[in-house]
Amino acid sequence: MAGDSDIYLVKTDENGNPMWARTYGGSQADEARAVRETSDGGYILAGYTDSFGDPRDVYLVKTDADGGVLWSGTYGGEGVDVAVDVQETADGGYVLAGYTRSFGAVDFDMYVVKTDNQGNLEWSSTFGGTGWDEAVAIQETSDGGFIVVGEYDIPRSVTGYLCDVYLVKTDEQGNLVWEKTFEGSRYKRMCGVEETSDGGYFLAGTHGSPEGLTSVVYLLKTDADGNLDWEKALEDVQDPSIMMYAMCSTSDGGYVVVGSQLRHGPLWLWLPNFARDIVAAKITEDGDLVWRKTIGSRNADETASSVLQTDDGGYLLAGTVANVVPGFQGLYFPSDAYVVQLDSDGNPL
Numbered sequence: 001m002a003g004d005s006d007i008y009l010v011k012t013d014e015n016g017n018p019m020w021a022r023t024y025g026g027s028q029a030d031e032a033r034a035v036r037e038t039s040d041g042g043y044i045l046a047g048y049t050d051s052f053g054d055p056r057d058v059y060l061v062k063t064d065a066d067g068g069v070l071w072s073g074t075y076g077g078e079g080v081d082v083a084v085d086v087q088e089t090a091d092g093g094y095v096l097a098g099y100t101r102s103f104g105a106v107d108f109d110m111y112v113v114k115t116d117n118q119g120n121l122e123w124s125s126t127f128g129g130t131g132w133d134e135a136v137a138i139q140e141t142s143d144g145g146f147i148v149v150g151e152y153d154i155p156r157s158v159t160g161y162l163c164d165v166y167l168v169k170t171d172e173q174g175n176l177v178w179e180k181t182f183e184g185s186r187y188k189r190m191c192g193v194e195e196t197s198d199g200g201y202f203l204a205g206t207h208g209s210p211e212g213l214t215s216v217v218y219l220l221k222t223d224a225d226g227n228l229d230w231e232k233a234l235e236d237v238q239d240p241s242i243m244m245y246a247m248c249s250t251s252d253g254g255y256v257v258v259g260s261q262l263r264h265g266p267l268w269l270w271l272p273n274f275a276r277d278i279v280a281a282k283i284t285e286d287g288d289l290v291w292r293k294t295i296g297s298r299n300a301d302e303t304a305s306s307v308l309q310t311d312d313g314g315y316l317l318a319g320t321v322a323n324v325v326p327g328f329q330g331l332y333f334p335s336d337a338y339v340v341q342l343d344s345d346g347n348p349l
Helices: none
Strands: 007-012 019-026 030-037 044-051 057-063 069-075 083-090 094-100 109-115 121-127 133-140 148-150 162-168 174-181 188-195 201-208 215-222 228-239 243-249 257-260 277-283 289-295 302-307 315-323 336-342
Touching: 007 030, 007 057, 007 148, 007 336, 030 057, 057 094, 057 109, 069 109, 069 121, 069 336, 083 133, 083 302, 109 148, 109 162, 109 302, 121 162, 121 174, 133 228, 148 188, 162 188, 162 201, 174 302, 188 215, 201 243, 201 257, 201 302, 228 277, 228 289, 257 336, 277 315
Parallel strands: 030 083, 057 083, 109 133, 188 243, 243 302, 277 302
Antiparallel strands: 007 019, 030 044, 044 057, 044 083, 057 069, 083 094, 094 109, 094 133, 109 121, 133 148, 148 162, 162 174, 188 201, 201 215, 215 228, 243 257, 257 277, 257 302, 277 289, 302 315, 315 336
């Protein structure tokens, strides 16, 4: 490791066996929040850098198929700038979304950056108000623009963690077309957005109950103009600690969302350790639950932060795993990268 922390990229074979591993970064902290395979067989990584930032900038790294660096770029202003998601665009460039404290942001604003295929900045845009606003996912839309989902206005108070859904539609140059907010009595935190066959948008995430005692998988569907078609709370996928971190569309028109929840059982078994299990749920395009799976092992803290469908119709989940010391609250060994392969019914292979 070159610095305080480096970006770590691992390539595996179809059975999860490592083929190669690479690290990227400088003398300070560098982190990737998203990685995508690109059309040339390489990879694009997006996150932040303290090594090359001023003071912390968005960090974009393009590699070849073997993980060798082709180029890297930094983007941002005088404050903290972080990318959370990245996508390759139809013109061969890249679009990033995250949050910024530069460019006149009062707290944090949603931040969208568009580059060409060599990482040269084409444009950047910010969206938000006077509170904390950030993006969690971005997709290019069929009209050449972009749809960005995130959260806005997160006040800290004795009532706890509060945020609402923030949905932004831009044109191909990052100019605002429309923006919508969807309010809740506690928090609504989305993890992904996909354009639907009717030109609308499907969002998935987590919704906290008004009393703060439980969380539930939350689904939201809009029309092409961002107007609410319907919203659903999946009562079969709820838990006091559930949080969904990623989603993907599936070949049958549905979706899979993944995240984590605290492991349950007798109070004296799970409370001292705060260990988590992976949660995965398959959902139809109408928001109906197909299956829910919980994946975990005793004395391990496991979570999934990304998911994709594989060629055989199954699902690949990636996240972290750490051993837990039984009986010692919050005491973990260092976490490792963790990959889980599921079949089409959500069963681990």
